[in-house]
Amino acid sequence: MKWSELKVHTTNEAIEPISNILHEAGASGVVIEDPQDLYREDDVKLFGTIYELDPNNYPEEGVYIKAYLPVNSFLGETVDEIKQSINNLVKYDIDIGHNNVTISEVNEEEWATAWKKYYKPVKISEKITIIPTWEEYEPVSSDEIIIELDPGMAFGTGTHPTTVLSIQALEQYVKEGHVVYDVGSGSGVLTIAAAHLGAKRIKAFDLDEVAVKSTQINVKLNQVQNRVEAEQNNLLEGVEPGADIIVSNILAEIILEFIDDAYDKVQPGGYFITSGIIQGKKNEVKEALIASGFEIVEVNAMEDWISMVAKKPE
Template identity: 70%
Template sequence: MKWSELCIHTTNEAIEPISNILHENGASGLVIEDALDLEREHTSIYGEIYELNPEEYPEEGVYIKAYLPINSFLGETVEEIKQAINNLMLYDIDLGRNQITLSEVHEEEWATAWKKYYKPVKISKRITITPTWEDYQPVDTDEIIIELDPGMAFGTGTHPTTVLSIQALEQFLHKNDTVIDVGSGSGVLSIAAALLGATRVYAYDLDDVAVKSTVLNAKLNQLEEKIIAKQNNLLDHVKVEADLIVSNILAEVIVRFIEEAWERLKFGGYFITSGITQSKKQLVKEHLEQQGFEIIQVNELEDWVSIVALKPNQ
């Protein structure tokens, strides 16, 4: 089968919403080439160095590459994607250059190309994320291994927003907690919560593909009994009482369900939010405080922010 590579030159801020648009339009696999990757230290837990080719990366911003089957509907699909991306500007999302190019590739090329970017990475004191095809052996006795099959590429677990979320989970989650993961994506945060000791994790995502990805990855980590994944719009109609809620999603979406998060959290419970850009940090903080949350921590990694809020005891 022949495939078309759709390359979008955009910003870090736009990665998640554009990725969702691409998935909704039938993209099979994504590659994200971030100019900042060339500046980061890429030594893995093995001591290996990732060999990245600077010629494949933009001078600034990111390339998001999606793969669409070449068929009679391709032209219409591409136009729908372009329109949906342009509509993101209505939500004050910086699209950067927003340049889109199209090229043809063969199946064997896209099926393996993105795997070279995905290696085992230790992202917190105890947690290492590894793809299913890598034979990784733990280095420390208390190391927690998360195996992921990114599949439709909802997240490899190494993006700064995910790292911040997992580091917060490691600090604030208590054994036997009940956890809600809003916008579960690949399920990496749900899996981390379960491995850190949560008794039950409720993973919600509006996208059915994300729900299936969470279910798949929960099974890969033998956690299908602890993680309940369902298709749902944020916390609409959710009745679960949680000790901790985590959400790695856009700031504009977080502020929409802060009241519901407050209602679902037990007193003394934590609300971990991530996916927040520097420009939206104050917006989220203000909405949390207006609801009655106490801001416990504000953590930053590169251009991203996570906020840990407490629902104080009565």
């Protein structure tokens, strides 16, 4: 089978929404070529990220997002729909940068293996290391938590700053026996992290059926399926109250849609962990959280991204 490599030259801010657009268009995974990855010495010291990158693969500014689509009679229509969806992101005040979209053809063998070189074991917090399913890895300490993930199954590899910020917050606030709701579960990495950190029950919600299936596969891979319920749902609509922690790594515009619902569904004294917030939306989200009754406990940043931890008063 022949495959087409679609490459989008865009901004760091647009990585998550464009990756989601590509996923919904039928891409089984994305490759992100971000020149910032070449110079993350501090991150390497802190979290031990180890892999070799070729500077020639990276743009001088912005990022490349690559996806692989099968060459068929619908390819032209699919590409047009992708371009239109990306153009529509400006309605949400998302900077799409150059927005150059190029297409090239690759054979099946190249497609099947090319993107895997970008994913290596990554230590993203004090306790948690994420490894791709095909990589061998020996824990460096007895209390290290290993999450195995197949990043080709759904958007969410665990290495993006928004995910790192979310997991670091979960590591700090999840206690043994907690009930956690993961809103917009993607590949299920936050759900799995919460389970490994001691949560007794995790409900994972995603509007995308493919993401729900991916979460289910990955929780089984990590042997935490007995504590996880993954289902298709629009945010927290119709969900029963009772969460000790609600976590959501999603666009700020979507977070703003269900802050009141999150306040209703989390227990008094519980936490709402939000991530995926660009700098320009920081104050808007913060003000909305406070208006709903939350107290802001933490505001953290990594690169151009913000995460917030808000607490419902007891």
